Amino acid sequence: xxxxxxxxxxxxxxxxxxxxxxxxxxxxxxxxxxxxxxxxxxxxxxxxxxxxxxxxxxxxxxxxxxxxxxxxxxxxxxxxxxxxxxxxxxxxxxxxxxxxxxxxxxxxx
Amino acid sequence: xxxxxxxxxxxxxxxxxxxxxxxxxxxxxxxxxxxxxxxxxxxxxxxxxxxxxxxxxxxxxxxxxxxxxxxxxxxxxxxxxxxxxxxxxxxxxxxxxxxxxxxxxxxxxxxxxxxxxxxxxxxxxxxxxxxxxxxxxxxx
Numbered sequence: 001x002x003x004x005x006x007x008x009x010x011x012x013x014x015x016x017x018x019x020x021x022x023x024x025x026x027x028x029x030x031x032x033x034x035x036x037x038x039x040x041x042x043x044x045x046x047x048x049x050x051x052x053x054x055x056x057x058x059x060x061x062x063x064x065x066x067x068x069x070x071x072x073x074x075x076x077x078x079x080x081x082x083x084x085x086x087x088x089x090x091x092x093x094x095x096x097x098x099x100x101x102x103x104x105x106x107x108x109x
Numbered sequence: 110x111x112x113x114x115x116x117x118x119x120x121x122x123x124x125x126x127x128x129x130x131x132x133x134x135x136x137x138x139x140x141x142x143x144x145x146x147x148x149x150x151x152x153x154x155x156x157x158x159x160x161x162x163x164x165x166x167x168x169x170x171x172x173x174x175x176x177x178x179x180x181x182x183x184x185x186x187x188x189x190x191x192x193x194x195x196x197x198x199x200x201x202x203x204x205x206x207x208x209x210x211x212x213x214x215x216x217x218x219x220x221x222x223x224x225x226x227x228x229x230x231x232x233x234x235x236x237x238x239x240x241x242x243x244x245x246x247x248x249x
Contacts, residue, residue, distance in 0.1 A: 020206045033215065035192055060202025062210065069188055069196040071171040071213040071246075078199075079207040 005029055009090055011104040015082040023054070023061075026075045027092055027100060033068035049074060049100075051093040057086035084108055140189040144225050144235075147185055153235040157181065158226040162238040169216040169246030177209035178234070181226040184210075190220025215246035 010024040027049065034046025048068055054061040061080045080088070085108045092100040144153075161175040176184045176199065185198040201208045216222070223237040 055202075056204050059204050060200075061204045062202060063200040064210070064212075065198045065200075067195040067197060068193060069191050069215045071215055075211075075213050077211040079205060079209065081204045081206045083204070 005094075005098070005100055007090060007092065007100050007102045009088075009102055009104055011088055011106055013105075014107050014109050017083065017108045019082055020079050021082055021106075022077065022079055023088070024075070024077045025052075025054075025090060026073055028073050029092075029094075031068070031070060031072045031074060035068065047095050049092045049094050052076065053089075053091045053093075054078075054080070055089045055091075056080060056082070057084070061088070082106055082108060140187045140194040140223060143187055143194050144185075144223070147225055147227070148233045151233050153225070153233050155234055155236065157228070158184070158224060158234040158236040160186075160222055160224045160236045160238045162222050162240050164239070165241045165243065166216065167243045169218070169242040169244055171213045171246070172216050172240060172242070173211065173213050174222055174238075175209065175211040176224050176226075177207070178224075178226040178228075179208050181208050181228050181234070183227040184208075185225045186214070187223045187225070188214065188216055188220055189223060191215070191217045196222075216240055216242045217245045218242050 005028060007027040012021050015021050029049050032044055032047040036044050038044055046068060048066060050066050052064040052066060062078050066074060088104045090102045157180050158178040166172040176186060178184050183198060183200050186196040187194045188196050196214050197212060199210045219241045221237045221239050226234045228234060
């Protein structure tokens with residue numbers, strides 16, 4: 001399931017040095033839990049995003065391990081400290097080996 | 110032997126009670142097993158860790174939850190009524206000031222959402238919230 005996966009991330013464009021900002025992320029993914037059955041009663045195999053990592057200039061912000069109990073289109077909201085101008089790196093790891101990446105720059109004024 | 114209606118009712122309710130009591134502890138102990146795997150059987154404290162979840166969730170497919178644990182390095186969340194209890198685990202990096210995170214989870218039925226936090230000093234904390242689920246979120 002690598003089709004139609006679209007990451008969306010909300011990060012402020014500017015911040016004061018050392019300021020705490022709130023980041024919201026959402027990635028469109030059906031997160032098939034492996035518990036559902038199709039019309040013929042066969043189990044639909046599990047296909048989820050199992051890991052989500054956020055780094056800022058190489059320093060880790062949050063590292064999330066996802067299980068099948070996470071809803072469709074996994075959403076996360078968390079805080080981050082911005083020490084300097086730089087870039088947030090967002091990485092999602094799919095069960096099928098795909099890696100989805102996106103980045104957001106932020107400037108410290 | 111002739112069965113009266115009264116006998117049938119008594120048998121049916123006894124059966125239902127047995128299933129209810131048989132199933133619940135099994136699932137709850139699965140959660141306890143998972144927790145013990147993380148903590149190694151250590152004592153679970155309380156205090157810094159909080160779990161925020163709605164009291165009533167109409168749709169079990171997407172229930173917003175939030176954990177907040179100042180001073181924690183890791184928070185794991187479990188749902189004791191789900192077919193697999195593990196839900197999510199957060200590891201907080203050096204650039205995370207609040208050690209809090211919010212997400213949306215699937216809950217199969219009315220149950221407890223249990224969070225375990227590993228604190229910086231290596232101790233563990235536990236917090237839980239009961240969520241009443243109107244429509245379960247496990248398909249099938």
